Amino acid sequence: MRRLLTGATAVALGVTGALVMANSGTATSHKEVRYVVAYAEGSSAASARAAVKAAGGEIVSENSAIGVATVSAGEDFAEAANASSALVGAAQDRIVGANTPEAAGKARKQDVSNVETEFRDAKGSAPKAPKPKDSSEPLSGLQWDMKQIDSAAANKTERGKGVRVGILDTGVDGTHPDIAPNFDAELSRNFTTDIPVDANGDTVDGPCEDEPDASCEDAANVDENGHGTHVASTIASPVNGIGISGVAPEADIVNLRAGQDSGYFFLQPSVDALTYAGRNGIDVVNMSYYVDPWLFNCTNHPADSPEDQAEQITIITAMQRALDYARAHGVTLVAAAGNQAIDYTKPQTDATSPDYASEPGEAAYVRDLLDPESCVSMPTEGNGVIAVSSTGQSERKAYYSSYGNGFVDVAAPGGDVYDNPAGTRDLTGAILAAYPYNMAVEEGAVDPATGEVIAPWAVADCSSGTCSYYQYLQGTSMASPHAAGVAALIVGEYGSRDWSGKTLSPKKVEKVLLKSATDKACPVPADYTYVRHLPNGNTATSTHTCEGGEGPNGFYGSGIVNAKAAVTR
Template identity: 35%
Template sequence: MTVFQPRHRRVLAVPLGMVMATALAFLPDVSASAADTGGAAASLSAGTTDATSLSYVVNIRPGHGTSERVQRAIDRAGGSVVIAYDEIGVIVVHSSNADFAKSIRGVPGVDSAGATRNAPLPAQSTTDVGTPEVLSSQQVAAADTRATDGQDPLEPLQWDLPAIKADKAHEKTLGSPKVTVAVIDTGVDDTHPDIAPNFSAAQSANCVSGKPDTTYGAWRPSSTESPHGTHVAGEIAGAKNGIGITGVAPGVKVAGIKVATSQGYFYTEAVVCGFVWAAEHHIDVTNNSYYTDPWYFNCTDDPDQRALVDSITRASRFAERKGTVNVAAAGNESYDLASDSITDPVSPNDGTPSDRVIDPHKCFDIPTQLPGVVTVAATGAKGLKSSFSNYGLGVIDIAAPGGDSTSYQAPQPPATSGSILGPLPGGRWGYMAGTSMATPHVVGVAALIKSTHPHASPAMVKALLYAEATATPCTDPYDINGDGKVDAVCEGSRNRNGFYGWGIADALAAVGG
C-alpha cells in the first residue's frame, strides 16, 4: 500500500504497513448536493456561487438572531445567505467579494466572520489517494473457521475488542437500541449487512453545503468515494448478527451525518451543520474522526481562523447542552499537543501550504481541542501508543485501539494485522489504522455507558468514561521502532498522562462488569 506525505486534507486514518510516524493515508471523500432543510435551522435565501465564490461564517452576538441590520450588511457586502442557525448565532454565506469578511466584521452585532476556505467553490481535487487493505474471500472464509460459538465470523481477527474488554461486555449487554450514535464523517453505507440492522435513517443527513439535505440516501458515499465513515460506523455499531465483524456496541443505533466534500474537505459550515443536526435529532454521542479544513491548527490571532473556532465551538457546545457527548480523534502526526510550538507544514491544505510554527495553546485542531470534546489517542495491539498518534499531557483525555504497523505491534493469533478490521462499502471488510479508528472505540464505550445509565448527562457519561478507563502508565522510554532512539516523551502519572490520558477505554466497566 502506498504511503503519502500530507498535501491535501486528511481523515484521521493512516495506511497499513506504515514505516513513518507522520505518514498519512488519503482516501477519496464524499459529497452530495444539499437540497432540503432539516431541523430547526432557518433558510433565509438560496446561496449562489460562481467561479470566484468562497464560503464564510458570520457569528452573531447572542440574542441578536439574524437581525435586519446584519442581513442588510451581508447584502451590501455581496453575500448570499445559505442558512442561518439562529440557535447558535451562526450564518453561512457565499460571496465572491474577497473583502466580504473584513467588511462585515465591523457591523454591530457581529462577533466574528471569516472565510471557511481558500479554494473557490467547489474545492480542488487531489490524486493523492491511498486505500485500505480489503479482505479476500479466502481470508473471510479462514476467519470464519476460527470463530467460536457466539462470535461473528470475522471476530477472531478483531484483537481490538478484547483489548477494551468489549467481548466480555457483550456477555452482559450489546447496548440499547434507544441510544443513537452519529458518525460525522465521509458518509455511511447503510446497506452494508453489518450496519443495516442498526441504522437510523431518520437521524441521518448530508451536511456538506452547511445546510442539511434530508433526501433519502444523501448520507451515503458513492462507489468511488471514501470508505472511512462506513468503517467507523461499523467499528461502533456493527451488528452481532452472524455476519462479518462485531462493533463495540452492537445493539445501539447508528446515524450518518455526511460532512466531507467529494474532494475530501471537511469545511466549517458542514461541521457546524453536523453538530446542530445531531443536537436537534436526539443523538447521544457523535464520532468526529477528522480535523476541520483548511487549517490543521486554527490560530485565534487570525480573524478568519478565529471565526472558524468560534462557529464550531458554538455548535459543539449546543450539541452538548442538548445531551450529546462529542468525541474526536487527536490526530496522526505524532505531535506533542502540549508543547510550546509545533511546525504545521500542511496548512492551508486547499491553498499554498507553508511551514508555519504555531503555538498549540493559541492555535487549535478543531473539533478535537475544543472545550468539552473528548480527545482520543490511539494504541496498538501491544497496548502501547500508536507510532503515529498525537499526544500531550492535559490534552489527551483517553486512549483506545487505533492500530499500528504490524511490525511495531503485532497482535496475538489468530489475528494477523496490527490494524483495525471494519466494514467497507459494497458489503466488504478491510483494515484501517489511525486515531480515526481509536475514536469509534471510545464512542462505542460511551454508548454502552449511556445504555447502562439512560438518564446520565453528557458530563456524567464523560466522568464515567474517564473513571472506568484502565489506568495505563507512561511508556518510558518510548522507542516504538526499536532503533535505539526515543520517538516521543510521555509526561504525567499512571492515573493521567500525555499518551493515554485517564487510561484505555474499558467496555466491561461501562456495563457494570
C-alpha cells in the first residue's frame, strides 16, 4: 500500500484522558465556525491551547490522547492557526446554527459511481430464498457471499465469541431482531450530531424535527441511513433462527457512529471513535467510508489554496494519529477500497472534492493528481489499515471496485449485480443484510400498513412471528465487513483472554488474514473489460488493468478472504 509519511505519531501532551472540555478564548468574528485543529508534534497541551486562544478560537472539546481539538471561532481563525508553530493546521468543519431549509427531506451523499443503491429503480417482486438444505438461517440460501468465503465451515469451530467489533459507520439499529442479541448497548456511542443544512443552505441530514426522535442527537442504537446496520449484520448477525447469519455470529457489535444520516463522515467523529475503540477493548473496526470533504487529501497541490492545503494536512495528521493510537491498543483496522473504479497507484483526476460546503459558495473543482504518492484517501490509505477490494459471485473484481497493486491488501465479496453470463442487472448479485424497519418504510421498500415488502431490493423474514427486514446493497462498503468478520474469527481462534474478552495483536491478525486468503490471479488478459447491459437499453464498458499476475496483485491483493482457512490451525 502506498503511504504518505507525515510524522503523525501522537504528540507529547501534558494531559491524560481523551475527551476534555476546555475554554481557551472567544470567537472573534460575527460568524461562528467549527474547526478541528491538530497540535504540532512536540508541543505541550498548554502551548497548543494558548495558540488556539491567540488565533481567536475557543476549544469546545479536546481529544488529548492524540492532540486534536474541536474549536469554535470566527472565519479568520484558520489563517492564524495555520501560521502557528504550535499547531499543524485547522480543518473547517461547519458553520454553526445555519438556517433550516424550506425543503424538507434528507439528502444523500453520492459516491462517485453511486453503485451501492443504483438498482433502486428496479420494479417487481423481491427474490425468494431457496430453502436451506440444513439448519441454516431462513435466508441463508440468498447468502452467496458467505459461501464464497467458506464461513459456514469456519463457524463449526469458531464464531467470534468474546470478540468486540466496532462499526464506524452511520449507526447501527440495535433493535433489529437479527442484530439485537449481539448488540453491546453499554459500549456503543454516537460521536455525531445531525446537520440539517450545509453552509450553502443545502439539505444535509434534513430537519431534525422530522426524524422519528425529533432530535439532532440520536441514541447509540439508531441508524437513520441503513448503511451501518447492513455492515454490522454482515459481520455478526447471530445464528438465532431469524434471517441471515454473519461471518462471526457470536461477536459483539459495538456501534461507534462516526457518520451523518446523509452518509458524510467528518474528521472529529472519526478520530474520537478510533481513540474510544482503543481505550475500550475493541478488537476490530470496520471503516467503509472516506473522511469528507476530500476524497484525496493532498499536502501541496498547486490547485489548492493555502487554507485547503492546511486542512488536508490536518486531516491526514489527525486521522493517522487516531489510527496509530487504536492499533497500538490492539485494534485491527479494516477499510473499504472505494467505489471509484480507479487504480489508486496511478495518476487520477479528482473532480469531486470538496464534496461538502463548510463555507458559503464552496464547491468541488478539478484537480489532476499526477503524483499518486502525494495524495491519500483516509482512512483506507492510512498506515496499518487493511484495504479491501470487492468481488462478485463469479469471484471477478466488481466493476465499480477501486484497485491497485500495492494498494489492495485482500479482496472479499461486496456484490456485483452485473456479474452474470448475460451481463444484465440481477439484484441477487448484491449482498443481503439487515435493513432498519424505519428506513425500509421511508425508502418505499415496506408498506407500513401491512408490513409487506413492496420493493425488489428488500426481503422479509417473518418465520419467527415477527418480521425482520433485509436489503440488497453492493460496494466495497459491503466487502470490507466480510474481511472484518474474518478478522474477528482470527482473534477468537488465536487470541488470548483479557479484561475485554479476547485480544490478539493487529499485526498477527493481519498476517493470518493475508496468509489464509485464497489466491486469485489476475484475469487473462490482464486488461479486463467489463460489459454491462443497462436496464435503459444502453451498454456500458470499461477496462481495468490488473498488475501483479498470480499474486499479490492489484485486483485481489493477497487473495479473497477465507474464513475456514483463517481458523484452521
